[in-house]
Amino acid sequence: MNILTKYHGEQEINREDIISFPSGIPGFLEEKEFYILPLEGTDLFVLQSVKTTEVAFIVTDPFVLFPQYGFDLPEEALGKLEIQSDKDVATFTILTVREPFQDTTANLQAPLIINQTKKLGKQVILSQTPYQTKHKILTPSEKGER
8 A cells, every 4th residue: 555654755664564552652642553664874763744744753762762662661551452472572662853963852751663573663651760751862972072
């Protein structure tokens, strides 16, 4: 099937690879189906709505940017996502991209959790956590300095 995307133009996608977000994403509750497209040459991806071209989020694996990042998934999320094993789980964080890029922030308080096996996704809002919605990312040069 073909979809129009915000950053990649028209793309042919496999229907089997569409990720269902039964509850939508906070602020975009009507958007239930998404597809992940890589941004060539980066560790970034686009979480693209299948229905609405303009709804696309720049996401990345938070463990690449923040190696110490960690949390326990609430039981409710484990149940809704039908997670059976750790290897079912892919975790992404939504980035707020800024100019210059080093001012970009990551939402570590509300990671996107995807059951890769069942193609189910949910944005999980963590409570009682030190993480916030706007953690400044570190550029490779800043990582080397710390």
